[in-house]
Amino acid sequence: xxxxxxxxxxxxxxxxxxxxxxxxxxxxxxxxAAHERVRKLRERGVIRRTTVDIDPAAMDxxxxxxxxxxxxxxxxxxxxxxxxxxxxxxxxxxxxAGSASxxxxxxxxxxGALQDVLRRLYEVPGVSATEAVVALDTFFxxxxxxxxxxxx
Amino acid sequence: xxxxxxxxxxxxxxxxxxxxxxxxxxxxxxxxAAHERVRKLRERGVIRRTTVDIDPAAMDxxxxxxxxxxxxxxxxxxxxxxxxxxxxxxxxxxxxAGSASxxxxxxxxxxGALQDVLRRLYEVPGVSATEAVVALDTFFxxxxxxxxxxxx
DNA sequence: AGTGAAAACCATGCAAT
DNA sequence: ATTGCATGGTTTTCACT
Numbered sequence: 192x193x194x195x196x197x198x199x200x201x202x203x204x205x206x207x208x209x210x211x212x213x214x215x216x217x218x219x220x221x222x223x224a225a226h227e228r229v230r231k232l233r234e235r236g237v238i239r240r241t242t243v244d245i246d247p248a249a250m251d252x253x254x255x256x257x258x259x260x261x262x263x264x265x266x267x268x269x270x271x272x273x274x275x276x277x278x279x280x281x282x283x284x285x286x287x288a289g290s291a292s293x294x295x296x297x298x299x300x301x302x303g304a305l306q307d308v309l310r311r312l313y314e315v316p317g318v319s320a321t322e323a324v325v326a327l328d329t330f331f332x333x334x335x336x337x338x339x340x341x342x343x
Numbered sequence: 344x345x346x347x348x349x350x351x352x353x354x355x356x357x358x359x360x361x362x363x364x365x366x367x368x369x370x371x372x373x374x375x376a377a378h379e380r381v382r383k384l385r386e387r388g389v390i391r392r393t394t395v396d397i398d399p400a401a402m403d404x405x406x407x408x409x410x411x412x413x414x415x416x417x418x419x420x421x422x423x424x425x426x427x428x429x430x431x432x433x434x435x436x437x438x439x440a441g442s443a444s445x446x447x448x449x450x451x452x453x454x455g456a457l458q459d460v461l462r463r464l465y466e467v468p469g470v471s472a473t474e475a476v477v478a479l480d481t482f483f484x485x486x487x488x489x490x491x492x493x494x495x
Numbered sequence: 496a497g498t499g500a501a502a503a504c505c506a507t508g509c510a511a512t
Numbered sequence: 513a514t515t516g517c518a519t520g521g522t523t524t525t526c527a528c529t
Binding site: 192200203204205206207208235236237238239240241242243244245246247249250252255257259267271272275276279282283284285286287288289291293294298324325326327328329330331332333334335336337338339 | 344352355356357358359360387388389390391392393394395396397398399401402404407409411419423424427428431434435436437438439440441443445446450476477478479480481482483484485486487488489490491
């Protein structure tokens with residue numbers, strides 16, 4: 192993981208359709224060498240997948256909320272993860288430190304669907320209370336490590 | 344935005360390196376037609392970008408926190424957005440309803456760097472208090488609308 | 496809007512360094 | 513690990529439907 196790798200990752204994160212020739216030019220490498228480095232970045236799991244970023248609004252996902260979940264029992268284990276992953280509207284789930292046990296990010300088509308997700312969250316074993324923080328406007332959402340300078 | 348578009352989006356979200364021939368086969372279309380559909384999805388902004396999903400741990404981003412920000416003044420406008428976007432460690436920023444004004448998602452290389460981000464957050468005009476909820480473990484993080492069945 | 500084929504372009508493998 | 517080149521596959525265009 193050197194400077195060249197970081198430059199390749201920055202270019203790919205911005206536009207993964209960039210050709211290996213252009214990628215090489217951006218990193219000071221030939222197309223073949225760029226190809227080989229990217230192959231290894233995938234192999235090592237640094238690049239987890241190549242994907243498309245879809246506008247949630249186009250999918251009618253207009254309501255975003257963060258839900259702080261209090262647990263009556265320990266919720267940091269596998270069964271909780273599986274139960275939360277089974278709810279498609281739950282985009283992220285994290286075990287957190289603080290008064291809450293788990294924090295989930297939820298995206299739904301409306302407030303009615305959000306209410307339904309909260310109902311399903313209460314059916315997850317251990318959940319004793321929830322507090323929803325509803326987003327009114329999203330300033331921005333960007334990938335981790337986006338556009339940061341590749342510094343040695 | 345019909346069933347075919349949803350099938351194309353689902354396939355691309357799972358693996359954006361899929362060829363148009365394979366994409367067409369998955370959606371019941373020729374390669375040319377699949378290409379044209381995807382071109383239009385990009386044009387309409389449904390597909391915002393083609394990108395790579397990078398493992399944060401590979402970038403030494405080991406600490407994740409959600410910070411609830413209280414504001415002494417109205418923070419729902421442009422200057423706040425710009426000030427928050429200027430902090431690279433801030434991955435997301437949302438105006439929220441509830442006791443807090445803004446919620447940000449922050450990823451840093453350690454607790455020291457997190458403390459530094461909190462310091463910079465206090466320098467954003469209007470910020471009167473912050474409450475950080477630190478993630479101990481991430482169950483999962485997936486794209487919006489991931490892997491949902493394309494139903495009419 | 497979709498098809499099928501042609502043409503331009505790119506990914507991928509390889510010999511050499 | 514990188515280069516330059518060859519080749520096969522893919523993207524992209526186009527006339528037709």
